[in-house]
Amino acid sequence: MTAPSIEKVNGHTPGFDAVALAKADAIRTKAAAEAEALRVEAEGKAEAEKILAAEKAEKERIANERAAMRLEKEKADHAAHLAKKAAEAAKAKAEQEKAEQAAEEKADHEAQQLAEQERSELWWKWGARGIYAVGLVIAAPVQFMHFWDRERPFLIAAPALLEGLALVLAFGAAWAVAHRRDVAPYRVGIMLGALIAAGINLYGGLSDPAIGFNAGLIGAIASLGGPIVLMAYEHGIAQQADGIPSRRERRAAARAKREVDAAREKAQRDKRDAEHAAAAAKEIAESRAREEQKRRDADREAGHGKVWEVAEGLRSARGSQYVTEQIWAEAWHRVTGCKTVGITLEMEAASRAQQARAKTVTEMPIEGPMSLIGSQMGPRPKKDPDAPDGRRHNGGTPPRRTPGDTPRYSNLARTQAALEQTRAATAKEDSQ
Numbered sequence: 097m098t099a100p101s102i103e104k105v106n107g108h109t110p111g112f113d114a115v116a117l118a119k120a121d122a123i124r125t126k127a128a129a130e131a132e133a134l135r136v137e138a139e140g141k142a143e144a145e146k147i148l149a150a151e152k153a154e155k156e157r158i159a160n161e162r163a164a165m166r167l168e169k170e171k172a173d174h175a176a177h178l179a180k181k182a183a184e185a186a187k188a189k190a191e192q193e194k195a196e197q198a199a200e201e202k203a204d205h206e207a208q209q210l211a212e213q214e215r216s217e218l219w220w221k222w223g224a225r226g227i228y229a230v231g232l233v234i235a236a237p238v239q240f241m242h243f244w245d246r247e248r249p250f251l252i253a254a255p256a257l258l259e260g261l262a263l264v265l266a267f268g269a270a271w272a273v274a275h276r277r278d279v280a281p282y283r284v285g286i287m288l289g290a291l292i293a294a295g296i297n298l299y300g301g302l303s304d305p306a307i308g309f310n311a312g313l314i315g316a317i318a319s320l321g322g323p324i325v326l327m328a329y330e331h332g333i334a335q336q337a338d339g340i341p342s343r344r345e346r347r348a349a350a351r352a353k354r355e356v357d358a359a360r361e362k363a364q365r366d367k368r369d370a371e372h373a374a375a376a377a378k379e380i381a382e383s384r385a386r387e388e389q390k391r392r393d394a395d396r397e398a399g400h401g402k403v404w405e406v407a408e409g410l411r412s413a414r415g416s417q418y419v420t421e422q423i424w425a426e427a428w429h430r431v432t433g434c435k436t437v438g439i440t441l442e443m444e445a446a447s448r449a450q451q452a453r454a455k456t457v458t459e460m461p462i463e464g465p466m467s468l469i470g471s472q473m474g475p476r477p478k479k480d481p482d483a484p485d486g487r488r489h490n491g492g493t494p495p496r497r498t499p500g501d502t503p504r505y506s507n508l509a510r511t512q513a514a515l516e517q518t519r520a521a522t523a524k525e526d527s528q
Contacts, residue, residue: 129167132498219314224329228266232259235297238315242300258296261289262323269327273334283331287322292362293319396424403431 112230118382190208239255269282294316301312406428416423428437434444 157241220329220332224325227325228263228322231318232263234318235259235293235315235322237296238300238307238311239293242304256290258293259319262293262319264284265289266323266326266330269330270333279330279334283327286327290320290323389492393419400428403427406431 098429113427141468236259239258240252243251243254245251265282269279269286272279272282297315297319298312300307301309301315323374396407403424404419404427407424410423411419413422419427425435425437430438432440434440
């Protein structure tokens with residue numbers, strides 16, 4: 097039983113136009129492909145904008161972190177700078193306080209030393225005057241007893257003359273010291289007056305039993321001791337006023353001078369030793385340099401005779417003591433034509449030939465089964481499904497492929513592919 101056929105539809109005989117259907121199908125396919133392409137493009141743009149936004153946010157985050165790190169570093173540097181300044185200020189203050197304390201200690205020491213000097217000078221001053229007064233008290237009665245005469249009572253003033261002579265001259269010596277005058281005449285007068293008074297006291301003790309030897313002797317000592325002590329005091333004051341160093345100061349100065357002279361002599365001796373050592377080292381270095389030059393000259397003359405003859409000629413013409421490196425390089429260039437010492441034309445030619453060969457080998461194309469084209473013609477190895485996606489900016493998920501999203505090959509390309517496939521099959525059959 098056959099199905100009934102529809103002869104007419106709406107008064108027309110139904111018919112199918114294959115070209116129109118193909119065009120409509122092509123239009124629908126194209127529209128779908130364009131829509132899909134627009135969708136993919138929109139998704140790609142959105143994804144790209146999302147990626148760009150993420151990258152921008154990441155860059156801003158990194159920039160903010162760097163700015164924060166830079167700020168922290170600047171803060172740390174500023175804190176270190178302030179700490180350094182504070183340490184320097186504290187150190188300077190400590191040094192200043194130490195210097196002030198040292199100055200105060202020095203001033204206190206100088207004040208104590210000055211007070212001690214003033215105290216010792218006061219004691220020395222009044223001690224000398226006290227000894228003079230005690231000697232006057234002892235010597236004057238002896239002289240009074242010696243010069244006492246009822247018939248000549250005026251001689252009672254002789255002791256005042258003899259003892260007063262030394263005393264007045266001592267006052268004159270003090271005046272001379274204060275006014276920076278010559279003290280020697282006053283000291284001579286003091287000693288003469290003291291000797292005369294001592295001689296009279298000693299003579300009175302020996303000649304007058306009423307006085308006795310002991311009283312005469314002690315009177316003589318008293319007449320000499322008081323002026324001598326007072327003169328010693330005035331002598332020290334005069335030296336201090338004139339700036340004359342004492343014996344202790346002279347010994348200290350002599351000791352310091354000896355130490356300075358010893359240090360200077362040691363420095364000079366060390367300098368001479370260093371100069372001798374430097375001269376010896378220089379001589380050894382020069383000797384080694386001469387030996388090395390002789391070895392180098394002999395080696396060059398034996399190995400490169402022609403170059404050596406030219407180098408010797410250049411050395412002689414230029415008046416040089418020996419063949420320098422500059423002369424040898426110039427002679428090598430003159431003889432061999434190469435500027436690099438040790439390189440000849442044969443070596444240069446062989447080197448350039450090898451360089452050209454290496455360049456040819458490295459730049460020539462690879463043919464055969466190891467060529468790049470051959471390596472891409474075979475089937476590609478399958479990728480592990482668990483392996484991570486290596487592409488970027490797509491989140492690790494490739495876009496979904498649908499039929500029609502890629503333009504179809506042209507008819508000419510299809511024809512050419514069919515021809516090549518036929519030729520390959522024919523060649524395979526012929527080979528079998």
